[in-house]
Amino acid sequence: MEEKENLVEVDLERKEKFGIILPIVLISYFLILLNNSLIFTSTVKISAELQMNNLMVAWISNAYALTFGGFLAFSAKLGDIIERKKSLLTGLVIFSLASLLVGMSQSATMIISMRALQGIGASLLAPATLALLMDNYQGEQLTRAIAYYGATAGIGSSLGMIIGGLIASYMSWRAGFYLDLIVGIILIVMSILGITNQKATHGAKIDWWGTITSVIGFSGLVYSLNGSSYRLVAFIVSIVTLK
Template sequence: MGEKVDLERKEKFGIILPIVLISYFLILLNNSLIFTSTVKISAELQMNNLMVAWIINAYALTFGGLLAFSARLGDIIGRKKTLLTGLIIFSIASLLVGMSQSAMMIISMRALQGIGASLLAPATLALLMDNYQGEQLNRAIAYYGATAGIGASLGMIIGGMIASYISWRAGFHLDLIVCIFLIIMSVLGITNQKATHGTKIDWWGTITLVIGFSGLVYSLNGSSYRLVAFIIAIVTLTIFGYIESKVEHPLMPLVVFKDNQRISALISRFFMLGASMSYFFLMPQALQRVFEFTPLMASISFLPLTVIQFIVSLYIPRLTARFSNTSVLISGVVVDTLGFVLGNVIGINSGYWWGVAFPMIFLGMGQGLIIGPATVAGVAGTSDEIAGAASGVVNTFQQIGGAVGLAFISAMVNGLNGADVIIDQAQFWMVVLAIIMTVAAINILRGKHE
């Protein structure tokens, strides 16, 4: 009898949870395809390191810059329409990325993919909240978190296999196939749409946010007019702040930034993603060029990081219950920084096991300890009215932080010769970003200040 009840409970998940988990894995796989294929893409399309970095940055900027807008759009027109729109855009962009014959085309289509992903991510999470409650919702979120851990490892390996034995283009054709499968599932399976047509969209806030952060990233690793881009970034981000203080339904309510714990966690997460995104982008290239690994071997070489991160993340609820969320977060940033320091001090020329795998153990532990607690701290103490907006701010800071960090470090190593020299110097700058991350996390101890 008990087994029958458990079976019925599991069946209640229906098709919504598979749609959400496959969509999330699609986003993870998409990033992994880039991480493992940059060497072949740069050779085939004749792109230098700064141009290749824009393949990541273009995606992250549209993804992060439009997340809050897309979440609000989902509230207005409904989750199903938003999800389907995101899937259609993502599928078209994936096809065109795979067909790209120039740097401009692949960068532009990656930006289009980011627009699709910005619609997908909040819509899928909202579907979880709309369709599940209580213990079932907790289990669904647990599966979502497990997908993040498993997807990071599996995505890297799948991307490595495709790049090694077929073509990097085939990976994006796989994206297209998954998108078509998800579109069919969504059309047939999603019936619950919640929409609140009275809510307004902060159009000018969205436009100035995207222009501001795009200008900032371009000012770091653009090819020309970098000072002009920086001035545009400062002006538009200032205008964005003014708009958010006046508009009725802001993308980023400024009250989110008035609490010391929240702003410290957001800054810490920003620089954590800056260092981590740079590592995931540059280290696979170094492994292929220094050790002559295939893309598959390079992706498997990340298992000490991704597997340990997954395992550690499973223990976060117990650790935070015993030691507090802040204690776990601070421990994580210290361990993560230690991993970057070891990678920089030991150096890649010491060999894979000592110079790469050993530091990866600490990076995996650190990142596993950081992500959950940083998310909790980033939305801590928010009222019901701004809880959704605060969650959007956390995700926006994550994506933009990755883009800005990668742009900064790419600029710092631009012009250096030798893959070993580049990765060792890059890890020095990752240490710098990690130190800022650590200082920001420790600042949480000052307490909450509204």
């Protein structure tokens, strides 16, 4: 009887362990939060070094928001088709490469374009991380994992602002995006080694027309909130395409 009880206790302990999936998810989420904090705290230095006016500076954030919002639904569906691991790795590669290129930017055009690319990477990361939680945890363990995910939003935002502020004050603004690259590479290695048995949804197909209208609709909606001109037109386009 004692041996059976011990086996049950060991089994329960194993079930309570989160393994490597949760750290990958939380660090990935923190990476996105840190990136946004770096932009917020480095705006003055970026605009001065790259000689950007207020409109150009606004597009550093707008370009990211447009691609992130526009491709989010498509990226979530793509994760179902090609499996979570591939979707996560694709997002990490795109995001890390874009971070490197943001840090190397020598013009307004380049940094805005690379921020748009970062948005695409983040649109793959966000749904993939949540899907990994749902796929790998159940019951009370899933509840705790989601609680940790939510806590990361608050703690990550505050910590990201502190890190971003320190980098902006004592180092080049570029260093923060090179830090993004390093964290991204670490996550890629962790994901390759730690995520296994992620199955795709067989028979699922991408609705290309729905995808195109979704990208246009969500991009128009984001632009109607953050854009500088033709905001009403963008809002009308978003309403029409999202119907």
